[in-house]
Amino acid sequence: MEQVIANGLYLGAQYALIALGLTLIFALMNVLNFAHGQMYVLGGFVTYTIYGQLKLPFVVALICSGVTLAIIGALMEKFLFRTVIRRSKREESTMLLAAATAFFLDAVMLLLFGEKQRGVPKIISGVFISERVILPYDRILVGVVAILMIAAFMVFMQYSRPGRAMRALAQDRVAAQLMGVKVERYSMIGFALGAMLAGVVGGLLVSITGVNSGIGGPISIKAFLMVMIGGAGVVGGAIAGGFILGMMESVGLATLREYGDITYLAIFALLMIFLSIRPHGLMGKPWG
Amino acid sequence: MDALLKFEDVELYYDHVYALKGVSVEVHEGETVALIGANGAGKSSILRAITGLRRIRSGQIQYQGKRIDGIAPDEIVRMGISMVPEARRVFPYMSVRDNLLMGAFTRSDKAGIQQSMEMVLARFPRLKERYSQQAGTMSGGEQQMLVIGRALMARPRLLLLDEPSLGVAPKLVQDIARSIVAINRDEKVSVLLVEQNSRMALRISNRAYALTTGKVALSGTSSELLTDERVRHLYLGGEF
Numbered sequence A: 001m002e003q004v005i006a007n008g009l010y011l012g013a014q015y016a017l018i019a020l021g022l023t024l025i026f027a028l029m030n031v032l033n034f035a036h037g038q039m040y041v042l043g044g045f046v047t048y049t050i051y052g053q054l055k056l057p058f059v060v061a062l063i064c065s066g067v068t069l070a071i072i073g074a075l076m077e078k079f080l081f082r083t084v085i086r087r088s089k090r091e092e093s094t095m096l097l098a099a100a101t102a103f104f105l106d107a108v109m110l111l112l113f114g115e116k117q118r119g120v121p122k123i124i125s126g127v128f129i130s131e132r133v134i135l136p137y138d139r140i141l142v143g144v145v146a147i148l149m150i151a152a153f154m155v156f157m158q159y160s161r162p163g164r165a166m167r168a169l170a171q172d173r174v175a176a177q178l179m180g181v182k183v184e185r186y187s188m189i190g191f192a193l194g195a196m197l198a199g200v201v202g203g204l205l206v207s208i209t210g211v212n213s214g215i216g217g218p219i220s221i222k223a224f225l226m227v228m229i230g231g232a233g234v235v236g237g238a239i240a241g242g243f244i245l246g247m248m249e250s251v252g253l254a255t256l257r258e259y260g261d262i263t264y265l266a267i268f269a270l271l272m273i274f275l276s277i278r279p280h281g282l283m284g285k286p287w288g
Numbered sequence B: 001m002d003a004l005l006k007f008e009d010v011e012l013y014y015d016h017v018y019a020l021k022g023v024s025v026e027v028h029e030g031e032t033v034a035l036i037g038a039n040g041a042g043k044s045s046i047l048r049a050i051t052g053l054r055r056i057r058s059g060q061i062q063y064q065g066k067r068i069d070g071i072a073p074d075e076i077v078r079m080g081i082s083m084v085p086e087a088r089r090v091f092p093y094m095s096v097r098d099n100l101l102m103g104a105f106t107r108s109d110k111a112g113i114q115q116s117m118e119m120v121l122a123r124f125p126r127l128k129e130r131y132s133q134q135a136g137t138m139s140g141g142e143q144q145m146l147v148i149g150r151a152l153m154a155r156p157r158l159l160l161l162d163e164p165s166l167g168v169a170p171k172l173v174q175d176i177a178r179s180i181v182a183i184n185r186d187e188k189v190s191v192l193l194v195e196q197n198s199r200m201a202l203r204i205s206n207r208a209y210a211l212t213t214g215k216v217a218l219s220g221t222s223s224e225l226l227t228d229e230r231v232r233h234l235y236l237g238g239e240f
């Protein structure tokens, strides 16, 4: 039991961080970023290259993952999404653009890194063993780092000036503009921040599960699941959705094992019922 | 004396439909000027043009002697023009405090911001009581006080108010009218007030313009307009 909870928390922290980035981009720009999983994978490959290949410290690799993705996110906002939003009022335009970006990133990564599963040396070895819980130290470390980052993100959004500006922008674009917020600049910062979160989680997890160029799509799907559970555009919803999905996965893997690989089948079924009752998720409302 | 704001022969279109067809309006330093007129007359369009939310097609807008048409809204705020938009538009999931801090977004003088905060809270004690409450959960009148306070946090020289009495309980309308007078007097802010409640607007303003379908139909001192037969007939219909 404790083992299941520990696994769920560890997974949930990663997931929440992924969902936070996705929901931030959605809240600020009304863009469903289908390429979120691909950004995660790219972050993984950056860490793989810098830590695994070039043998630089893991922290350096993580920072590079974050910075690379922040730059890519900023460029995507400035040159792709901003132009499309300006020219088209239809929401599906940005969705199609996001989907195209996802395919493009998939193709680029396949070309650069091949289709093999890539792993890196363990960041720390050893296993924590108590009577009821067995957890490798590296998972504990990664989980703790993820939780610290969630906390830092929330503090930033809640108490910093740019954080406040982004919340304002998400709640009322015109009113934010009237307060003097440079809408384009903060949309770009928000997109960069969301992409950065995806990249950092990708970098963190490469040390545990490795990375391969095909997992972008599935990660995006998981990210959307979390946002659907918690409610789109809400910080609390993303975090709740992340931990709920992590917990469900952990419980599913522990209890449904003998029936085969049906955990996600069960999760999808549950989610469909849940969404038909609460289409806005647990806390559906714009940014809180 | 030169006008603080000079809105000259402005035309404004939404796609192919005009909203303003050659409108001229002036606000002098220290004045409260009212814009009255029926639904769709173009009152809000004037404010949107001043703040840069909407481009004008022709004419010009001058503020402190400089042309400001074509300048982006976030720059206009920095020049000292703050707007309280139609339908209030508080940031609903932010606290009263954070809403007010957003009002001071363009400023970086910590001590000055603190001073403005105290001034606003003294002027609207209700906001002090609700300091940590989510703005979206407050009453219409409280939200109206909040958005006026939020606009003051930028320390503007010109305050644009779009229907501050709309959706506010009748008892509070008087309070808000009094606040506007006090703000104009104490904070040295000139006010351009858009109102459907023409009687209230004419009572608290120095001068007024009456709009009909994108044109200025009448203008003059507010006391003149209050007793003008045509105004009585067109805009003052019921008793207040």
Ligand SMILES: Nc1ncnc2c1ncn2[C@@H]1O[C@H](COP(=O)(O)OP(=O)(O)OP(=O)(O)O)[C@@H](O)[C@H]1O
Pocket (backbone or CB within 6 Å): B014, B015, B017, B018, B019, B037, B038, B039, B040, B041, B042, B043, B044, B045, B046, B086, B196
């Ligand atoms: N976004 C828009 N798109 C198209 N037409 C618009 C838009 N906003 C306003 N209009 C039109 O422009 C005209 C003037 O509108 P405006 O909002 O300035 O009027 P108003 O005097 O403020 O009216 P109200 O008292 O109802 O607020 C109206 O005919 C209105 O229908």
Ligand SMILES: [Mg+2]
Pocket (backbone or CB within 6 Å): B043, B044, B045, B086, B162
């Ligand atoms: Mg209006």
